[in-house]
Amino acid sequence: MANAYLQGVEISASQFLDIFHHYDNDGNGYIEGKELQNFIKELQQARKQAGLELTDKMKAFIEKYEQNADGKIGIIELVQILPTEENFLLFFRQQLKSCAEFMEAWRNYDADHSGYIEADELKNFLKDLLQRAKKPYDEKKLEEYTLTTLKIFDSNKDGKLCLSEMARLLPDHENFLLKFQGVKMARKEFNKIFELYDQDRNGYMDENELDALLKDLCEKNHKVLEVNKIPTYKSAIMALSDGGKLYRTELALVLCAEEM
Numbered sequence: 001m002a003n004a005y006l007q008g009v010e011i012s013a014s015q016f017l018d019i020f021h022h023y024d025n026d027g028n029g030y031i032e033g034k035e036l037q038n039f040i041k042e043l044q045q046a047r048k049q050a051g052l053e054l055t056d057k058m059k060a061f062i063e064k065y066e067q068n069a070d071g072k073i074g075i076i077e078l079v080q081i082l083p084t085e086e087n088f089l090l091f092f093r094q095q096l097k098s099c100a101e102f103m104e105a106w107r108n109y110d111a112d113h114s115g116y117i118e119a120d121e122l123k124n125f126l127k128d129l130l131q132r133a134k135k136p137y138d139e140k141k142l143e144e145y146t147l148t149t150l151k152i153f154d155s156n157k158d159g160k161l162c163l164s165e166m167a168r169l170l171p172d173h174e175n176f177l178l179k180f181q182g183v184k185m186a187r188k189e190f191n192k193i194f195e196l197y198d199q200d201r202n203g204y205m206d207e208n209e210l211d212a213l214l215k216d217l218c219e220k221n222h223k224v225l226e227v228n229k230i231p232t233y234k235s236a237i238m239a240l241s242d243g244g245k246l247y248r249t250e251l252a253l254v255l256c257a258e259e260m
Contacts, residue, residue: 006046010083013148020078020152029155029168032072040066057081075152075168099176099232103239106163107250115253116160122146163253176233177254182224183217184257193255194248204245210234 002022005015023031023039031039040062047054054062061081065071109125110117117125123146130137130145137145153165167177185193197213198205205213214233218225225233240250 003042003046006043006082007050007052008083009052013144016079016082017148017151019082020075030072030074031078033069036065036071036073037069055083099170099174099236100239102167102170102174103236106166107240113249115249116162117166118160119146119150122150122161176229176236179224179226180254183221184255187252187256187258190252190256191248194251204241204247205251206244206246207234207238210237210246210251 002019005011005019008015011019020031021027023035025035043058044054044062047058058081065073105125106117109121111121111124123142126145126149127142130142150159150161153161153168155165164177164181167175193213194205195201197209199209211230211234214225214230214237215227218227218230237251237254238244238246240246240253242250
């Protein structure tokens with residue numbers, strides 16, 4: 001089935017999802033190693049069978065990865081290669097070009113502040129995105145985009161997206177949350193840390209208190225976090241704050257390994 005989809009002039013959102021899952025054999029969110037080599041081989045064969053030339057993006061991609069046994073690509077890289085209908089997954093990246101903008105959008109669309117983007121909230125986000133981009137759509141297409149996006153990024157299959165799952169829409173070099181995966185802590189430890197750095201005991205951190213925490217985290221985890229990126233980390237995390245007040249539940253989205 002995936003081979004047949006690769007022969008299409010245009011691939012629908014749901015077909016794109018089927019292709020990704022077909023080649024991501026181990027389900028780790030990437031097409032890599034042998035998976036990637038199989039994809040390249042079958043992409044070339046499918047385009048030839050359909051009488052279609054490889055696009056310039058496909059040619060550049062093949063040249064980059066064909067002889068690279070260690071290469072790997074994620075969802076966003078794949079959607080840039082294939083002729084996906086509307087390129088709907090790229091809308092988010094076109095609108096939000098930094099981690100801070102992503103975090104601000106997260107706060108806006110997590111309407112109930114549950115720490116998750118649920119199906120109805122995701123649908124509202126995609127609807128607004130399509131309207132801003134002045135792209136025509138109908139209710140059926142909006143529903144397909146919502147369900148497909150949810151299936152792509154909902155790695156634990158709980159029917160909603162947490163912050164780190166949604167952040168996979170960002171390119172790796174912008175996704176600072178990938179680095180913080182290595183420093184997340186248990187709830188008990190997180191609560192102790194929060195109380196330690198909330199120096200005035202007012203129940204939230206301001207920029208200065210967060211700055212002190214980030215400096216100490218970078219010093220302790222220097223192999224993972226970069227000191228020169230502290231301003232980037234800080235602006236992104238403070239985008240979750242309520243008027244400069246970063247409460248425990250918001251910081252937990254970044255630093256706590258367990259639900260609050």
